[in-house]
Amino acid sequence: MTTVNDILQFMETVAPMALKMPWDNAGLLCGSRSTPVTKILVALDPFEHVCDEAAQWGAQLIVTHHPVIFDPQRSVVDDNSVGRCILKLCRNGISAINAHTNLDQAPGGVNDILAQVLGLQNIETICENDMQLLRRGEVDVQSLETFLATVKKKLHCEGLRYVSSGRSVHKVAVGGGACGGELWQAYRAGCDTFVTADVKYNQFWDAHDFGMNIIDAGHFCTENPVCRYLADKIAAAFPDVEVKISETHADCVKYY
Numbered sequence: 001m002t003t004v005n006d007i008l009q010f011m012e013t014v015a016p017m018a019l020k021m022p023w024d025n026a027g028l029l030c031g032s033r034s035t036p037v038t039k040i041l042v043a044l045d046p047f048e049h050v051c052d053e054a055a056q057w058g059a060q061l062i063v064t065h066h067p068v069i070f071d072p073q074r075s076v077v078d079d080n081s082v083g084r085c086i087l088k089l090c091r092n093g094i095s096a097i098n099a100h101t102n103l104d105q106a107p108g109g110v111n112d113i114l115a116q117v118l119g120l121q122n123i124e125t126i127c128e129n130d131m132q133l134l135r136r137g138e139v140d141v142q143s144l145e146t147f148l149a150t151v152k153k154k155l156h157c158e159g160l161r162y163v164s165s166g167r168s169v170h171k172v173a174v175g176g177g178a179c180g181g182e183l184w185q186a187y188r189a190g191c192d193t194f195v196t197a198d199v200k201y202n203q204f205w206d207a208h209d210f211g212m213n214i215i216d217a218g219h220f221c222t223e224n225p226v227c228r229y230l231a232d233k234i235a236a237a238f239p240d241v242e243v244k245i246s247e248t249h250a251d252c253v254k255y256y
Contacts, residue, residue: 002238004061004095005033007040010237011063014230015099015106019132024101025067030086031095037061037238042231043246044224046096051085053248055092062089063230065110065223067098103226104133110176110226111135117154117225118195120172128185134175136189141170144193144213151195151217155225159255161216163204169193169213176222183207183214197222220251 008028020026039059043050046068054062068085077083089096103109107125112135115123120137128134139147144162147169152160171193173186178198183206186194193213207214227245235243 001036002038002241003033004028004031004035004037004097007037007061007063007234007238008033008097010234011097011099014233015103015109017102019105020100020102025070026098026100026102029067029069029096029098030089031061031093035060035093035095037095037241039242039244040234041244041246042227042234043249044220044227045249046085046098047249048081048085048088049248050246051088051092051094053246054094055088057244059094059244061095061097063234064096064098065100065103065226065230067100068096099230103230104176105131108229110223111174113225113229114174114176114195114222115172118151118172118174119154120174126173126185126189128182128188133179134173134182134185134189136171136173136186136191138171139169141168144169147172147193147213148215151215155217155221157217157221158251158253160218161199161204163207163212163214165192165208165211165213167192167211167213174222176226177219180214180216183210183212187212195222218251218253220253224251 037060041054041059046064115135123137126134171191173191173194175196179196180199180203197219199216
């Protein structure tokens with residue numbers, strides 16, 4: 001019988017904890033290592049509707065990218081979302097494992113998947129200050145407008161925010177989620193275009209001043225493709241376990 005601990009040990013091969021950033025929280029954050037597992041729900045976030053879905057489906061484990069507990073908790077009560085999630089998981093005997101920044105940096109993880117989905121070739125890791133976060137690759141030389149259409153289609157975005165440098169797109173850096181602060185690394189790596197999310201106003205202007213194209217494709221959309229990767233990896237390693245990607249989780253950001 002597969003247990004939570006079996007899945008936890010397997011996740012160490014997918015996204016080693018040694019790759020986790022010091023401020024991060026990852027691993028088994030709720031539940032028991034000894035719990036038998038026959039159903040696993042995979043999602044980007046462990047939000048309340050995902051916990052509800054896991055309970056209704058009869059899952060014993062959720063595996064997510066983002067952690068159910070990030071900021072230190074002084075209490076677990078039902079007057080806030082984190083408390084309600086933890087209580088719901090505990091009441092239904094559901095454990096929660098996540099791989100966060102360790103999955104961002106891991107080979108084959110968030111940023112490799114993002115690069116692949118966008119059709120980048122010759123993908124390599126941009127190493128900077130002991131970080132292995134961003135990926136760099138190439139596309140056939142094309143207009144920014146053509147590449148924007150590809151990003152929107154491949155990532156299923158409702159909209160994009162971007163700055164045009166007036167340059168064509170050829171050498172592309174990607175950083176799923178809030179990687180706008182890594183713009184300098186993308187620039188130093190010789191990229192003309194950077195795809196990321198949660199870009200701040202001043203970071204758009206920095207890209208403008210660097211003469212780079214920058215595309216903000218949204219936090220959810222740039223990271224969600226990794227869920228298929230996680231589900232497939234776990235299912236292949238544990239054929240006795242039913243693995244499903246959440247059917248209720250979606251981007252809450254809408255465009256008017």
